Amino acid sequence: MNDMTPERDERAANLKGLGCSRKRVEDARFTQGKGNYVDDIKLPGMLHGDFVRSPYAHARVISVNKDAAMALPGVLAVLTAEDLSPLGLHWMPTLAGDKQMVLADGKVLFQGQEVAFVVAEDRYIAADAVELIEVEYEELPVLTDPFEALKSDVVLREDLAGQTEGAHGPRKHHNHIFTWEQGDEAATNQVMDNAEVVVTESMYYHRTHPCPLETCGSVASMDAVNGKLTLYGTFQAPHAIRTVVSLISGIEEHNIRVVSPDIGGGFGNKVGAYAGYVCSVVASIVTGRPVKWVEDRMENLMTTAFARDYWMTGKISATKEGKITGLHCQVTADHGGFDACADPTKFPAGFMNICTGSYDIPVAYLAVDGVYTNKAPGGVSYRCSFRVTEAVYFIERMIEVLAIELDMDAADLRRINFIKKEQFPYQSALGWEYDSGDYHRAWDKVMEAVDYEGLRKEQAERVEAFKRGETRTLMGIGLCHFTEIVGAGPVKNCDILGLGMFDSCEIRIHPTGSAIARLGTISQGQGHATTFAQILATEIGLPADSITIEEGDTDTAPYGLGTYGSRSTPVAGAATAMAGRKIRAKAQMIAAYLLEVHDNDVEFDVDRFVVKGAPERFKTMKEIAFASYNQAIPGLEPGLEAVSYYDPPNMTYPFGAYVCVMDIDVDTGVPEIRRFYALDDCGTRINPMIIEGQIHGGLTEAFAVALGQEIAYDKQGNVKNGTLMDFFLPTAWEVPNYETDHTVTPSPHHPIGAKGVGESPHVGGVPCFSNAVHDAFRPFGLKQTNMPHDHWRIWETANKLGLHD
Amino acid sequence: MTEKMQVKLNVNGEDREFLAEPRELLIYALREHLNITGPHVGCDTSHCGACTVTLNGKSVKSCTMFVAQANGAEVTTIEGLGNPATLHVLQENFREHHGLQCGFCTPGMITRASKLLEENPDPTEEEVRFGMAGNICRCTGYQNIVKSILAAANEMNSAKEAAE
Numbered sequence: 001m002n003d004m005t006p007e008r009d010e011r012a013a014n015l016k017g018l019g020c021s022r023k024r025v026e027d028a029r030f031t032q033g034k035g036n037y038v039d040d041i042k043l044p045g046m047l048h049g050d051f052v053r054s055p056y057a058h059a060r061v062i063s064v065n066k067d068a069a070m071a072l073p074g075v076l077a078v079l080t081a082e083d084l085s086p087l088g089l090h091w092m093p094t095l096a097g098d099k100q101m102v103l104a105d106g107k108v109l110f111q112g113q114e115v116a117f118v119v120a121e122d123r124y125i126a127a128d129a130v131e132l133i134e135v136e137y138e139e140l141p142v143l144t145d146p147f148e149a150l151k152s153d154v155v156l157r158e159d160l161a162g163q164t165e166g167a168h169g170p171r172k173h174h175n176h177i178f179t180w181e182q183g184d185e186a187a188t189n190q191v192m193d194n195a196e197v198v199v200t201e202s203m204y205y206h207r208t209h210p211c212p213l214e215t216c217g218s219v220a221s222m223d224a225v226n227g228k229l230t231l232y233g234t235f236q237a238p239h240a241i242r243t244v245v246s247l248i249s250g251i252e253e254h255n256i257r258v259v260s261p262d263i264g265g266g267f268g269n270k271v272g273a274y275a276g277y278v279c280s281v282v283a284s285i286v287t288g289r290p291v292k293w294v295e296d297r298m299e300n301l302m303t304t305a306f307a308r309d310y311w312m313t314g315k316i317s318a319t320k321e322g323k324i325t326g327l328h329c330q331v332t333a334d335h336g337g338f339d340a341c342a343d344p345t346k347f348p349a350g351f352m353n354i355c356t357g358s359y360d361i362p363v364a365y366l367a368v369d370g371v372y373t374n375k376a377p378g379g380v381s382y383r384c385s386f387r388v389t390e391a392v393y394f395i396e397r398m399i400e401v402l403a404i405e406l407d408m409d410a411a412d413l414r415r416i417n418f419i420k421k422e423q424f425p426y427q428s429a430l431g432w433e434y435d436s437g438d439y440h441r442a443w444d445k446v447m448e449a450v451d452y453e454g455l456r457k458e459q460a461e462r463v464e465a466f467k468r469g470e471t472r473t474l475m476g477i478g479l480c481h482f483t484e485i486v487g488a489g490p491v492k493n494c495d496i497l498g499l500g501m502f503d504s505c506e507i508r509i510h511p512t513g514s515a516i517a518r519l520g521t522i523s524q525g526q527g528h529a530t531t532f533a534q535i536l537a538t539e540i541g542l543p544a545d546s547i548t549i550e551e552g553d554t555d556t557a558p559y560g561l562g563t564y565g566s567r568s569t570p571v572a573g574a575a576t577a578m579a580g581r582k583i584r585a586k587a588q589m590i591a592a593y594l595l596e597v598h599d600n601d602v603e604f605d606v607d608r609f610v611v612k613g614a615p616e617r618f619k620t621m622k623e624i625a626f627a628s629y630n631q632a633i634p635g636l637e638p639g640l641e642a643v644s645y646y647d648p649p650n651m652t653y654p655f656g657a658y659v660c661v662m663d664i665d666v667d668t669g670v671p672e673i674r675r676f677y678a679l680d681d682c683g684t685r686i687n688p689m690i691i692e693g694q695i696h697g698g699l700t701e702a703f704a705v706a707l708g709q710e711i712a713y714d715k716q717g718n719v720k721n722g723t724l725m726d727f728f729l730p731t732a733w734e735v736p737n738y739e740t741d742h743t744v745t746p747s748p749h750h751p752i753g754a755k756g757v758g759e760s761p762h763v764g765g766v767p768c769f770s771n772a773v774h775d776a777f778r779p780f781g782l783k784q785t786n787m788p789h790d791h792w793r794i795w796e797t798a799n800k801l802g803l804h805d
Numbered sequence: 806m807t808e809k810m811q812v813k814l815n816v817n818g819e820d821r822e823f824l825a826e827p828r829e830l831l832i833y834a835l836r837e838h839l840n841i842t843g844p845h846v847g848c849d850t851s852h853c854g855a856c857t858v859t860l861n862g863k864s865v866k867s868c869t870m871f872v873a874q875a876n877g878a879e880v881t882t883i884e885g886l887g888n889p890a891t892l893h894v895l896q897e898n899f900r901e902h903h904g905l906q907c908g909f910c911t912p913g914m915i916t917r918a919s920k921l922l923e924e925n926p927d928p929t930e931e932e933v934r935f936g937m938a939g940n941i942c943r944c945t946g947y948q949n950i951v952k953s954i955l956a957a958a959n960e961m962n963s964a965k966e967a968a969e
Contacts, residue, residue: 027900030908031892031915033843033883040842123833124826213847213855213909213943264845264909265943297848525907525944693903693949700946724852724941732947733938 011606016545017538018752021689024530026523035262038217041232043290046219047076049283050126051276051299052116052133054108057144057374057717058156059137061104064116068132074125076287078133079117079279081105092248092278095271095496096348097167098177098339099159100377102275107140109156109337110376111717112302117279119291142717146311146334146371149175156337156372167339168348168370177339177370182353182430188365191326195317199405203397204786205390207309207334207375207711209301210382211729212524214264216304217294220280224288228255233277235260235552236270237562239520240499242554244273249281260552266524267701268380271342271564272305301727302719305342305378306711309334310390314398322406324417327364327429329355329394333379335370341379342564343386344494344501350386351485353430357395358439358483358655359417364429374717383701383762385486385565392482396767400479400774401783410775411452414481415443425748432485434653438681438745443481446657446679449741452477455661463779472667478660478772482764486756487570487652496561502647503571504558505579507536509640511629513622514546517579520560521572522552526694526758528568531686532576535752539580540587541607541621558643566654566756569686570747575646577751582642586628590640591619593633652747652755656680658764662772666803669795671707671773673736678764683746683755692740695761700735702765704728706773708790728790777801812876816841817885827873831865832856834872835882843883843912847941854940857913858882864920866939883912886919894964895919895957904953906944914940918954927962930955 016022029035052064066078081103084090091099104115116133120126143149143156155161155174164171168178192198218233229251235241238260246253263270276293283291295304315328333349335341343350349368356364381387399417403410418439419426426434446452459475466474491500504520517536521528529549537544551557560572584604591609592599595617602609610618619627627633628640661675678695685691708728712720721727746753766787773789774782780801785793798804809824816839823838835841835858844867847855851869858867859881867875887893895915898904905911914937921928921936928936933954934947942950 023900024903026908027905028889030905030911031883031896031899032887032889033841033912035908035911037845037909039836039846042837042840122837124829211943213853213907213941214845215847262908264847265907267943296846297850297853527906689903693906693945696946696948697906697944698946701943723850724848725850729853729941729943731938731941732934732951735947737948738946 008606015537015541015543015607017534018684018686020534020687022530022534022544022687024527026527026529037214037262037264038219038232038234039294041219041261043219043221046290046292047119047121047283047287048123048126049280049291049293050118050123050130051114052118052130052135054104054111054113054115054137056108056137056139057111058109058140058142060107060140061115062136062138065134069118069129072125072129072132074121075118075129077119077283078129079103079282084282087282089248089278089282092273094338094340096339096341096343097345100338100340102278110374111719112299112376114275117283119283119287142374142715143175144373144375144713144715144717146332146373149371149373156374175372177335177372178348180349180368181366183365184363185365187363188326188328191363192315192317192328195325196320197405198315198317199402200313200315201398201401201784202313203394203784205308205310205312205393206787207306208382208705208709209306209711209727210267210269210380211301211727212265212267212269215295215297215300216270216274216276217292218277218280219290219292220284221290222284222288228257229281230257230259231281232259232261234263234270236266236522236524236564238522238552238554239559240496240561241273243499244497245281258554260522263522263524266564267383268307268342268564269305270524271380272340274304297724298722301711302722303376305340305380306336306376307378307380307382308390312390312394314394316398316402318402318406322408322413322416324359324361327356327361329366331368333368333370334373334375335379336373336375336377338377339370340377342381344488344496346493347386350381352387352391354388354432354483354485355391355394356428356430357392358419358481360419360423361429366430375713381565383698384759385484385488388484389763389766392763393767396480396482396771397784400771404778404783410479411447414479415440418443433650434483435650435747435749436745437483437653437655438743439481439655442655442657442679442681442743445741445743446659446677450659450675450677473663473665474776476662476664476772476776478662478768478770478775480658480764480768480771482760483653483655484566484760484763485651485653486566486759487648488565488567489651490649491647499561500647501561502645503560503567503575504643504645505572505575506558506643507579507583507641509583509625509628511626513542513625515542516548516550517576518550518557519572519576520558521563521568524563526563526568527690531690532573534686535573535576536580539577540583541604566759569754569756570652570750571646571648573754574648574751575644578646579642579644582644583640586636586640587621587624589636590624590627590633594619594627649749652683652750654680654682654755654757654760656760656764658768660768660772662776664773664776664794666798669791669798671789671794676736676738677741678738678761679741679743680757680760681743681745682757682760683744683750684753685742685744686754691757694758695740696738698759698761699738699765700730702762703735703769704730706766706769706787706789708788710788810873812872814875815879817881825872827871829872831867831870831872831875835867841882841884845909845912847909852941854917855910855913857917857940859916859920864917881916883916886915893919894960895954898953898957898960902949902953902956904945904950910940910942914942914950922958922961927958
């Protein structure tokens, strides 16, 4: 029955299932301005909240005078920590096992920290009232450098004074949070001591910010009559938010409805819980009216979750021929004033232990020290899965410096160290089991596509021409082979706040053969309403166009941990396929009954069950759906519904091979991307159009991070990039066109073999762009220079290398 | 609070009158007084273009104009470009070429693109990239936005040729 006939092909095509570049169902509302984002929500009698924020990075709050603000007509309330403390809500738990002030409790620890919350009739009055609140501060010494913080007598977290044990083990100093170690230190050191070649390099992966175009916000509405709280907001994990709100407010969970409406991009920024969410809830309880809080762009950049800020020192050993023998990685992680990283509980440095990358490295050791400083809290995965971007940047830079040391071509060095196809499933030295991969095939395909040898020849000629004074531009060839680890994750080792990281799907088939499926995830632009319907269409044989996908309303959707870390397809996508298979199993029994044969005598065929050997005898899924509602079938309940809670057996490991060709003007420091070739292997491809769109977008965010985007602080702890004037978001004018390609190595443990793709281009893109900059200057002796490679820093690099002499 | 003034706007072909404080920004007047929520606020500093509308024939960032300045103006927002029965060519092409993801920038993006194609009906890729540089998208990397706009220009030009 598996021969594809034209008739069968046509039936399959009508489903718009797996592999189809189906147009997005979301687009009708978005292109007509009918999206419904949090700031579009308007409830009767709704009030507006706004924060008084600290101008200082470290200070005692001596007093808060609300009088003038309270006297302003239209102001209903001004909340401070004092007002929240009787409710126990002046602090809240973070996702990392720490706690964080909701409103300043005696002191502030970073610039922009929330001090008071004003509630007023409209946003203008609220803003006026913020100006009228007088806060008296006493400045304290500021620590913005984590290495200094670890030596300083200044105690940042006085609330933790004397606590030598944190959520992740012993604390070595009052500004120290945790040490996280993976791998075998003694064995790694021994290999290093006896190695033919060892290279050490330090690099800083700078602090940046996910900066989705829509900032964070919430609308809380407490219905005092029924005791029900409804909370709309920019939540990448609405169910987890419901549980957290219940735990900290004491409102029973069934009395809380959390809704994520349309979300204007997340990229990790909307995973955590923010003071604004808590204050909008409290303000609604206090005033008895709905309260909206939407931050502005400065508040978003200065106070909500940042990304990266990892100081990484690596040591890599190899034979003279370039076979890597060991890897050592020491990280000092700047977590800001509170440890509000969004990582699974057992992984305080996320999946940084994927830092052995795509390479067969027999022994490795990783140690990460988390440190408090006077910077904003966060440490989220900005378009990546829990610190994978840092890990991949680290190993892809270490490979490059090793290539320099060995005087080898960096592509060849990668090739001889790749994990081989036959080694999968591969057990990494730092504890992961890579599920599948074919790195050599991907790499060779890309090298051929870009004519790598030809590029190197051209580059060598350019260097000669430069030395002869015939050109002022250099050419860089950036390489990257990345392995991601996504789809968190197996409940046995992945949880957030004790909530296992499974995900879910619930399907109802309607009598006329259309359906609704609800999931525990939430789209922020990924197109779930389109792609999850495609998974189901193939699984249950009903057209994707007849399947509604709904997410984000905790009153109706099954419990799930949300969308981040490329987990939606690996986890909720798997749940969708599994729930679909339950539907199909019941449909098979119904079909057999209708066709008057044994269950085992019918088989699934695209959109129907047919009698084996007699394809003219069949029942379509549409007919079966109707029968499930109108036939009394012995031994079967009426209806056709299924639910699946999927606990993945392993993570998935998407990978890719990228090449960037860049021309750099050494006199202006301006890099021009001439070509970017991206091959991604995300396993089974659900919707190629959407995959390509994700890759373009992720590469552009990588372009930004590598070439200019940062959140920097001065010594007083002032944020230097708090608006879009200073914080680099590329426009259509700067960014290149990308060429995309793929191989398909399905995940062996995922029901449909899919691995997730949204974050791969960011994870692989940052080192690729950065390596291109480094590569351009390699002939002149550059080994390592830190990102972001903005025009000034590139110019400075050229200058230090004497290229302006 | 300042004294409110009577504001008159012609929005998407319809005359609207309302009371507003002169200091109110046009974007909030549209979103909160008139319930026109297609244009969004992304930055407050006129960098991102999510609030783009057409005002008296020009692309304007409505987060950087007081409603008092806009008094008497003709304003077109995404809601005025097409309707469910007859979409604007740009709306169709953005969908066709996957020129959007989260959708937050899309109303401003399409509104700006519609003006760009009026100003320059047959742009090169470079001209589209330059002409759209006031509108930021965080999701798409622009490649498909550019493709959508060029495809829309082609379609509009073919339709014009066919009509002539």
